[in-house]
Amino acid sequence: MEDEQDRTPSEPPDNSIVQRLVKEAGITEEQARDLIAVLGYSWASLIREARFLTRKR
Template identity: 60%
Template sequence: MARRLVDETGITEAQARELISFLGFNWASLVREARMLKKPLNPLGVAEFSAGLSC
């Protein structure tokens, strides 16, 4: 199952094994979380989240 997750999503085998240990064998959940791991970071960074907050 880990190999299939790696092949279909592009995450590492270590990441796949860790997701399986956290989530079990629910394929839809594994793929969703794996895709989130591969999603590029927001180019605006943290500033986008802190906009409007006063320090």
Template identity: 55%
Template sequence: MSRRGLDFFDRWMAEHLPNVLTDDPLAVSDLADEMMKAARREGIPASEIDEEVDSVFEVIFEALQHREGSLGESDQAVFELLSGRLAKEAGITQDQAGALIETIGTDWDGLLREAHFLKKQGE
């Protein structure tokens, strides 16, 4: 996935998934379609996203399934997207973001709170 594609995908998930509470495959499919349409509107072709993510649907579905829990080894793409977004948004390193995800799970509000606390301690 290109850096531009990865940044878009990661930003889109962080902005849209916290407001979604579903495990309905049709709703997840609609979210995947919505994300791809948003990418096209920003001039990002599907090929830039599909280079590393075999299935946008699967990544979104896994992110929704593991929102409150920890990520398994098979969820590496979700882990990388989430840790990258957390690092960028909170101003911490991606290693620090990854450690937080492994420690407290994938609850976005909790991750942000802990990341901001971590950053303040490092200042």
């Protein structure tokens, strides 16, 4: 059974998780939404990949 947190969202992501990711990782809203679309809602995965994006700049 798939954990709710790890599933890939079929609807647009909740704005609160987008804003949290933007604030904590320093990425754009578009980047945050793209990461959520690919990775789902796993916070550990989201923050890891978001930080990777900021290091690539």
